[in-house]
Amino acid sequence: MVSTAIRRAAAKRLRANTTPHERMLWRALKELPMEGTHFRRQAPIGPYVVDFFCPAKRLVIELDGGHHNEDAIAERDRQRQAWLEQEGYRVVRFWNSDVSADLDAVMEKIYVEVHGALDAEALPLKHHRRR
Template identity: 85%
Template sequence: MVSTAIRRAAAKKLRANTTPHERVLWRALKELPIEGTHFRRQVPIGPYIVDFFCPAKRLIIELDGGHHNDDATAKHDSERQAWLEQEGYRVIRFWNSDVTCDLKAVMERIYMEVHGSLDAEALPLKHHRRR
Protein backbone atom coordinates (compact mmCIF):
# COMPACT_ATOMS: atom_id res chain seq x y z
CA MET A 1 0.00 0.00 0.00
CA VAL A 2 1.15 3.53 -0.79
CA SER A 3 2.19 5.60 2.19
CA THR A 4 -0.10 8.24 3.69
CA ALA A 5 2.33 11.04 2.80
CA ILE A 6 2.38 9.99 -0.85
CA ARG A 7 -1.43 9.76 -1.01
CA ARG A 8 -1.79 13.20 0.60
CA ALA A 9 0.69 14.69 -1.85
CA ALA A 10 -1.20 13.11 -4.76
CA ALA A 11 -4.50 14.50 -3.44
CA LYS A 12 -2.95 17.96 -3.08
CA LYS A 13 -1.74 17.80 -6.68
CA LEU A 14 -5.21 16.76 -7.86
CA ARG A 15 -6.78 19.66 -5.94
CA ALA A 16 -4.41 22.04 -7.71
CA ASN A 17 -5.32 20.60 -11.12
CA THR A 18 -9.09 20.25 -10.99
CA THR A 19 -11.12 19.72 -14.14
CA PRO A 20 -13.65 22.34 -15.25
CA HIS A 21 -16.48 19.98 -14.23
CA GLU A 22 -15.01 19.51 -10.76
CA ARG A 23 -14.72 23.28 -10.34
CA VAL A 24 -18.39 23.78 -11.28
CA LEU A 25 -19.56 21.07 -8.87
CA TRP A 26 -17.26 22.33 -6.10
CA ARG A 27 -18.77 25.84 -6.35
CA ALA A 28 -22.28 24.36 -6.27
CA LEU A 29 -21.49 22.13 -3.26
CA LYS A 30 -20.33 25.18 -1.31
CA GLU A 31 -23.81 26.66 -1.77
CA LEU A 32 -25.71 23.61 -0.48
CA PRO A 33 -27.57 24.42 2.75
CA ILE A 34 -25.61 22.11 5.01
CA GLU A 35 -24.75 23.79 8.27
CA GLY A 36 -22.18 22.18 10.50
CA THR A 37 -20.35 20.14 7.93
CA HIS A 38 -18.80 20.49 4.56
CA PHE A 39 -17.65 18.64 1.51
CA ARG A 40 -13.96 18.12 0.97
CA ARG A 41 -12.39 17.51 -2.42
CA GLN A 42 -9.74 15.07 -3.57
CA VAL A 43 -9.66 13.19 -0.28
CA PRO A 44 -7.48 10.11 0.36
CA ILE A 45 -9.56 7.24 1.73
CA GLY A 46 -7.75 3.94 2.09
CA PRO A 47 -5.80 3.27 -1.09
CA TYR A 48 -7.94 5.67 -3.13
CA ILE A 49 -8.45 9.39 -3.64
CA VAL A 50 -12.11 10.33 -4.01
CA ASP A 51 -13.37 13.42 -5.83
CA PHE A 52 -15.70 14.82 -3.14
CA PHE A 53 -16.43 13.62 0.39
CA CYS A 54 -18.95 14.62 3.07
CA PRO A 55 -17.54 13.12 6.31
CA ALA A 56 -20.74 13.67 8.34
CA LYS A 57 -22.73 11.48 5.95
CA ARG A 58 -19.86 9.27 4.78
CA LEU A 59 -20.94 10.26 1.28
CA ILE A 60 -18.56 10.15 -1.66
CA ILE A 61 -19.31 11.86 -4.96
CA GLU A 62 -17.39 10.78 -8.03
CA LEU A 63 -17.32 12.61 -11.36
CA ASP A 64 -16.61 10.46 -14.39
CA GLY A 65 -15.40 11.54 -17.80
CA GLY A 66 -15.69 9.59 -21.04
CA HIS A 67 -12.62 7.45 -20.30
CA HIS A 68 -14.64 5.73 -17.55
CA ASN A 69 -16.49 3.91 -20.36
CA ASP A 70 -13.36 1.87 -21.12
CA ASP A 71 -13.65 -1.71 -19.91
CA ALA A 72 -10.48 -1.59 -17.80
CA THR A 73 -11.39 1.73 -16.19
CA ALA A 74 -14.99 0.64 -15.56
CA LYS A 75 -13.71 -2.56 -13.90
CA HIS A 76 -11.33 -0.54 -11.70
CA ASP A 77 -14.17 1.87 -10.78
CA SER A 78 -16.39 -1.07 -9.83
CA GLU A 79 -13.71 -2.64 -7.61
CA ARG A 80 -12.94 0.73 -6.05
CA GLN A 81 -16.60 1.42 -5.33
CA ALA A 82 -17.08 -2.06 -3.83
CA TRP A 83 -14.12 -1.49 -1.48
CA LEU A 84 -15.41 1.94 -0.40
CA GLU A 85 -18.92 0.59 0.21
CA GLN A 86 -17.51 -2.33 2.18
CA GLU A 87 -15.80 0.26 4.40
CA GLY A 88 -19.17 1.92 5.09
CA TYR A 89 -19.15 4.76 2.57
CA ARG A 90 -21.96 5.61 0.16
CA VAL A 91 -20.79 6.38 -3.35
CA ILE A 92 -22.76 8.26 -5.98
CA ARG A 93 -21.45 8.84 -9.46
CA PHE A 94 -22.20 11.45 -12.07
CA TRP A 95 -20.94 11.90 -15.60
CA ASN A 96 -19.19 15.17 -16.40
CA SER A 97 -21.98 15.81 -18.91
CA ASP A 98 -24.53 15.65 -16.06
CA VAL A 99 -22.76 18.57 -14.38
CA THR A 100 -22.62 20.50 -17.64
CA CYS A 101 -26.15 19.80 -18.87
CA ASP A 102 -28.23 19.46 -15.70
CA LEU A 103 -26.43 20.74 -12.62
CA LYS A 104 -29.76 21.32 -10.87
CA ALA A 105 -30.64 17.60 -11.09
CA VAL A 106 -27.16 16.69 -9.81
CA MET A 107 -27.55 19.01 -6.83
CA GLU A 108 -31.05 17.72 -6.09
CA ARG A 109 -29.73 14.16 -6.00
CA ILE A 110 -26.91 15.18 -3.67
CA TYR A 111 -29.35 17.04 -1.41
CA MET A 112 -31.57 13.93 -1.27
CA GLU A 113 -28.57 11.75 -0.39
CA VAL A 114 -27.56 14.11 2.41
CA HIS A 115 -30.99 14.97 3.84
CA GLY A 116 -33.22 12.05 2.80
CA SER A 117 -35.60 13.94 0.51
CA LEU A 118 -35.95 17.18 -1.41
CA ASP A 119 -38.55 18.36 1.12
CA ALA A 120 -36.35 17.71 4.15
CA GLU A 121 -35.11 20.66 6.12
CA ALA A 122 -31.35 21.16 6.00
CA LEU A 123 -30.44 20.40 9.61
CA PRO A 124 -26.93 20.82 11.02
CA LEU A 125 -24.78 17.73 10.61
CA LYS A 126 -21.94 16.55 12.80
CA HIS A 127 -18.95 14.58 11.76
CA HIS A 128 -18.13 11.79 14.18
CA ARG A 129 -14.72 10.27 13.61
CA ARG A 130 -14.61 6.52 13.44
CA ARG A 131 -11.78 4.88 15.26
Protein backbone atom coordinates in the same frame (compact mmCIF):
# COMPACT_ATOMS: atom_id res chain seq x y z
CA MET B 1 -0.61 0.02 0.69
CA VAL B 2 0.43 3.50 -0.38
CA SER B 3 1.70 5.68 2.45
CA THR B 4 -0.44 8.47 3.88
CA ALA B 5 2.07 11.13 2.82
CA ILE B 6 1.97 9.92 -0.80
CA ARG B 7 -1.85 9.87 -0.84
CA ARG B 8 -1.99 13.38 0.64
CA ALA B 9 0.49 14.65 -1.93
CA ALA B 10 -1.54 13.05 -4.73
CA ALA B 11 -4.73 14.64 -3.38
CA LYS B 12 -3.04 18.04 -3.21
CA ARG B 13 -1.81 17.66 -6.79
CA LEU B 14 -5.33 16.69 -7.95
CA ARG B 15 -6.85 19.70 -6.16
CA ALA B 16 -4.42 21.96 -8.02
CA ASN B 17 -5.40 20.41 -11.38
CA THR B 18 -9.19 20.18 -11.23
CA THR B 19 -11.29 19.68 -14.33
CA PRO B 20 -13.88 22.28 -15.38
CA HIS B 21 -16.66 19.91 -14.27
CA GLU B 22 -15.07 19.44 -10.84
CA ARG B 23 -14.76 23.21 -10.42
CA MET B 24 -18.40 23.68 -11.41
CA LEU B 25 -19.62 21.05 -8.94
CA TRP B 26 -17.30 22.31 -6.19
CA ARG B 27 -18.74 25.83 -6.46
CA ALA B 28 -22.27 24.39 -6.25
CA LEU B 29 -21.42 22.11 -3.29
CA LYS B 30 -20.15 25.10 -1.32
CA GLU B 31 -23.65 26.60 -1.65
CA LEU B 32 -25.44 23.47 -0.41
CA PRO B 33 -27.01 24.16 3.01
CA MET B 34 -25.11 21.95 5.44
CA GLU B 35 -24.54 23.67 8.73
CA GLY B 36 -21.88 21.98 10.81
CA THR B 37 -20.02 20.14 8.08
CA HIS B 38 -18.80 20.44 4.55
CA PHE B 39 -17.60 18.58 1.50
CA ARG B 40 -13.93 17.97 0.91
CA ARG B 41 -12.53 17.67 -2.57
CA GLN B 42 -9.87 15.21 -3.68
CA ALA B 43 -9.92 13.59 -0.25
CA PRO B 44 -7.76 10.54 0.55
CA ILE B 45 -9.76 7.58 1.89
CA GLY B 46 -7.85 4.36 2.44
CA PRO B 47 -5.83 3.59 -0.68
CA TYR B 48 -7.90 5.96 -2.83
CA VAL B 49 -8.42 9.66 -3.46
CA VAL B 50 -12.11 10.46 -4.04
CA ASP B 51 -13.42 13.46 -5.94
CA PHE B 52 -15.74 14.81 -3.20
CA PHE B 53 -16.43 13.59 0.32
CA CYS B 54 -18.94 14.57 3.03
CA PRO B 55 -17.52 13.06 6.25
CA ALA B 56 -20.67 13.59 8.33
CA LYS B 57 -22.72 11.45 5.94
CA ARG B 58 -19.87 9.21 4.75
CA LEU B 59 -20.91 10.21 1.25
CA VAL B 60 -18.51 10.04 -1.69
CA ILE B 61 -19.29 11.77 -4.97
CA GLU B 62 -17.37 10.74 -8.06
CA LEU B 63 -17.36 12.54 -11.42
CA ASP B 64 -16.65 10.40 -14.44
CA GLY B 65 -15.55 11.46 -17.89
CA GLY B 66 -15.94 9.45 -21.09
CA HIS B 67 -12.76 7.47 -20.46
CA HIS B 68 -14.58 5.72 -17.57
CA ASN B 69 -16.45 3.74 -20.25
CA GLU B 70 -13.25 1.87 -21.11
CA ASP B 71 -13.30 -1.68 -19.75
CA ALA B 72 -10.14 -1.47 -17.65
CA ILE B 73 -11.09 1.85 -16.05
CA ALA B 74 -14.71 0.76 -15.49
CA GLU B 75 -13.46 -2.39 -13.73
CA ARG B 76 -11.10 -0.35 -11.56
CA ASP B 77 -14.03 1.96 -10.69
CA ARG B 78 -16.15 -1.08 -9.69
CA GLN B 79 -13.38 -2.42 -7.43
CA ARG B 80 -12.84 0.99 -5.87
CA GLN B 81 -16.56 1.49 -5.25
CA ALA B 82 -16.88 -2.01 -3.76
CA TRP B 83 -14.02 -1.27 -1.35
CA LEU B 84 -15.51 2.09 -0.33
CA GLU B 85 -18.95 0.55 0.23
CA GLN B 86 -17.42 -2.29 2.23
CA GLU B 87 -15.84 0.36 4.46
CA GLY B 88 -19.24 1.99 5.04
CA TYR B 89 -19.19 4.81 2.48
CA ARG B 90 -22.02 5.58 0.07
CA VAL B 91 -20.82 6.34 -3.44
CA VAL B 92 -22.79 8.44 -5.92
CA ARG B 93 -21.45 8.77 -9.46
CA PHE B 94 -22.25 11.42 -12.05
CA TRP B 95 -21.04 11.82 -15.60
CA ASN B 96 -19.29 15.08 -16.43
CA SER B 97 -22.02 15.69 -19.00
CA ASP B 98 -24.65 15.53 -16.19
CA VAL B 99 -22.87 18.33 -14.36
CA SER B 100 -22.61 20.56 -17.42
CA ALA B 101 -26.08 19.78 -18.85
CA ASP B 102 -28.21 19.79 -15.67
CA LEU B 103 -26.35 20.91 -12.56
CA ASP B 104 -29.65 21.53 -10.74
CA ALA B 105 -30.66 17.86 -11.08
CA VAL B 106 -27.23 16.77 -9.84
CA MET B 107 -27.52 19.07 -6.82
CA GLU B 108 -31.03 17.82 -6.07
CA LYS B 109 -29.76 14.22 -6.03
CA ILE B 110 -26.90 15.21 -3.72
CA TYR B 111 -29.30 17.09 -1.43
CA VAL B 112 -31.49 13.97 -1.19
CA GLU B 113 -28.42 11.83 -0.42
CA VAL B 114 -27.39 14.22 2.36
CA HIS B 115 -30.78 15.12 3.88
CA GLY B 116 -33.04 12.21 2.88
CA ALA B 117 -35.57 14.09 0.73
CA LEU B 118 -35.89 17.22 -1.38
CA ASP B 119 -38.33 18.78 1.07
CA ALA B 120 -36.27 17.83 4.14
CA GLU B 121 -34.98 20.64 6.29
CA ALA B 122 -31.20 21.09 6.16
CA LEU B 123 -30.34 20.13 9.74
CA PRO B 124 -26.89 20.58 11.26
CA LEU B 125 -24.66 17.58 10.60
CA LYS B 126 -22.01 16.24 12.93
CA HIS B 127 -18.80 14.63 11.80
CA HIS B 128 -18.01 11.65 14.00
CA ARG B 129 -14.53 10.26 13.56
CA ARG B 130 -14.34 6.49 13.45
CA ARG B 131 -11.54 5.02 15.47
